Amino acid sequence: MGRLTGQSAVYQGMNVAGAAGFIVNGWWHGALPSASLNVIWMLIGAVALWRIRKRGSSTSAM
Template identity: 55%
Template sequence: MALFVEIIGWTGALLVLAAYVGVSTGRLSGGSATFQWLNAVGATLFVLNTWWHGAFPSMVLNIIWSVVGFVTLWRIGRRRMSRS
């Protein structure tokens, strides 16, 4: 189980890093669905990893981070639906 939790944590780290690099290099927009998915899923995976390790301040930060990402994705979807 510990190895699985570490894999989850490293996957989350890579997703958040990919989002940051994408925005920093201009390949992604901060308002894009891809950027939001990378951040929201990455943060969610961090929540699982930090909970396992008892890193509660980091866990709370990542809960908030993932909620912001998923709310933004919901808004992006709602905008797309209203246009069609």
């Protein structure tokens, strides 16, 4: 719908939260390969969030 971009903190925050939900669901149902994949996906989202926040703090310091 074009309301959020992949470069926004909100988008990446929802990405991390969704992956965390899938980790819990996969673990609960014994789907460990799926849970493991979502751990990796959550880490990718967390790194993206870290980079967005790092970029935001460096531009606001100027």
